[in-house]
Amino acid sequence: MIVDRPAPKDFERQSIQYLIQSIDLITSNDHKDEDIEDYEVDMAECWKYHQGILNNSLTLLFLSLENLIKKEICKISPLMLLADEPKKWGGRTSSKKFSELFILQFDDLLALYQELGLGKISDQTASKLEDLRKKRNQITHGVIEDNITPQYILDIFYTLMVHIWGPGIWWTQLKEHIFNEPLFGIYDSDHEKASVTTYIEFFVSYLGNKRTGEMLGHNLKQRNYFCPECHYWLNHEWDVTDSKYAILSPNTPSSETLFCVVCSASHNVERKKCQEDDCKGNVICMEGRCLTCFSEQDYR
Ligand SMILES: [Zn+2]
Ligand SMILES: [Zn+2]
Known part of the structure; x- marks a missing residue:
């Protein structure tokens, strides 16, 4: 035997x-x-x-x-x-x-x-x-x-x-492996979860948005927005890097769902004009930030 x-x-x-x-x-x-x-x-x-x-x-x-x-x-x-x-x-x-x-x-x-x-x-x-x-x-x-x-x-x-x-399978496996590491989260699990953004950044720098998107099974060639979660956690204590790999799904002018390829979460968004003069963004997250320039919106 x-x-x-x-x-x-x-x-x-x-x-x-x-x-x-x-x-x-x-x-x-x-x-x-x-x-x-x-x-x-x-x-x-x-x-x-x-x-x-x-x-x-x-x-x-x-x-x-x-x-x-x-x-x-x-x-x-x-x-x-x-x-x-x-x-x-x-x-x-x-x-x-x-x-x-x-x-x-x-x-x-x-x-x-x-x-x-x-x-x-x-x-x-x-x-x-x-x-x-x-x-x-x-x-x-x-x-x-x-x-x-x-x-x-x-x-x-x-x-x-x-x-x-x-497409996407390796990314799920990679994240699972990193997130299950015994030392994971000792410092700040939200921050560490968001830090896998740096892998996407690295792939984009060598392969471009189109091919990186193909590896992830999502179209990264469409306009990319900040992820309200990943970008926030990555930069809440000190600035690490941008996490701007979220896309509208479906990709339509009235779409109110934003999907982040890093954390694989869908976020509800409002479609209204950003209050910053020099920003043409019109995708605002529920926490009241423009996801094109990440500035806080003032609705009072
Ligand atoms: Zn995210
Ligand atoms: Zn803006």
Whole structure:
């Protein structure tokens, strides 16, 4: 008998951890839009020097994908992940731990994933995956042929999130993982919840609103408004950053519902002209703030 078999949730947890780490490696070393003491940072040069960080990021992204595929196959049976013939598992006479057995290689997992109909992979996505696999192999073999850039990793990230994970799914998993962290909320849970805004900011800076929106399953190309919750909590003690990723849903001139892609909450809004002279906004939240310029409205 094969014992201690993994569940799909185990692979999902690993997959999302690798995914977050892959991104964090870039965000924590990226100073793209910052000037350090008036010195303009040439990030392209910095990243050429720090190829090791990008290699690790790419490897983690690959591991994340591999675990996602394992998770899907595991939903049918974890035994399908095993590489050896069943008679060689050695579980017939005594019990054997799942972790002592060999698991299929990535190519086999991918073939199985497709043959079992667990996900469709277009030719375009397949060629991106092939490129990722080649680069990852180069890293493992210590013979990297090209210079890897954050843009390359983010482009692959986009393809994976839209075409393999599926729009929005990764975002829900990412937030769940961050919000369940034992240290989460020790300082201020509302603030920390809103702080995932910085991930969206980061994606927008590399992929633009359109592609970031596609990854989230929402149209970020339409006009963006401040989220009354996220923006408030992010800046209530000191200014951290704008959280302006809320959109009208439906996107009509009389629409009174605003949906925030960061916190996934819908907010009721009033449609009336902002009182600031130089603001053309007409979306006001129930707390009486214009969600275009965030100024407080005075109705007395
Ligand atoms: Zn929000
Ligand atoms: Zn305004």
